[in-house]
Amino acid sequence: MSGDAAAVVAAVEAVADRIQAEREHLTDLDSAIGDADHGGNMARGWAEAADTVAELDDPDVQTVVKTAGKTVLSEVGGASGPLYGGSLVFASQELEGGLTPETAVAFAETYLEKVQDRGDASVGDQTMVDALTPAVHTFKKSVETDDLPVLEAFAKAVAAAEIGVQFTVPIRASKGRASYLGWRSVGHQDPGATSTLYIMEELLETAADE
Ligand code: ADP
Numbered sequence: 001m002s003g004d005a006a007a008v009v010a011a012v013e014a015v016a017d018r019i020q021a022e023r024e025h026l027t028d029l030d031s032a033i034g035d036a037d038h039g040g041n042m043a044r045g046w047a048e049a050a051d052t053v054a055e056l057d058d059p060d061v062q063t064v065v066k067t068a069g070k071t072v073l074s075e076v077g078g079a080s081g082p083l084y085g086g087s088l089v090f091a092s093q094e095l096e097g098g099l100t101p102e103t104a105v106a107f108a109e110t111y112l113e114k115v116q117d118r119g120d121a122s123v124g125d126q127t128m129v130d131a132l133t134p135a136v137h138t139f140k141k142s143v144e145t146d147d148l149p150v151l152e153a154f155a156k157a158v159a160a161a162e163i164g165v166q167f168t169v170p171i172r173a174s175k176g177r178a179s180y181l182g183w184r185s186v187g188h189q190d191p192g193a194t195s196t197l198y199i200m201e202e203l204l205e206t207a208a209d210e
């Protein structure tokens, strides 16, 4: 297995561990504005994804990402299964040539586009898109315009996602279950934006360890 593929397998394991550790917190967030299943949904999906990618025989990066996405898609119901899993599967095509700063940016952009296509949410709707959008824009700009090393660019993207998560608190949900609450969704942090941040933090940690 290439070093990059092994790193991506390790990243999926790190994500599964983190989501497991945050399971209750994510459930609490979802119980305030949804149906209290985001922690359980995500923990089950990512644990299964980690097991599945660990068993692949000499995979390349694209195969690891695609397999993780397929597993999340099949294990996780609700809104987040297709949004996370389906978008990972679709964006994995950008990694056919392996992992480079260019393919990483293409992957991030395609992932965001797919999440927006599927969920029809924009920035300001109090969803994962609020964390993802500033992260992807910051990553692209840091790599392509500022010419930063990819790890530094990704660290900036994580910082942008964190601001995006905070941005979900004072706004009103217009997509997903939380939108049923109308104005009562104001003042609550979005669970999917939060899990997006945790996943990004683990990807950064794993990449920094390489
Ligand atoms: P469900 O709402 O079906 O129970 P989850 O609780 O697992 O699914 O996931 C909820 C999260 O999914 C929300 O916090 C939000 O970030 C995200 N989400 C829901 N609907 C959309 C949408 N249309 N577009 C983008 N993200 C969405």
Ligand code: MG
Pocket: 030, 034, 035, 036, 037, 038, 078, 177
């Ligand atoms: Mg839910």
Ligand code: MG
Pocket: 035, 037, 078, 079
């Ligand atoms: Mg649900």
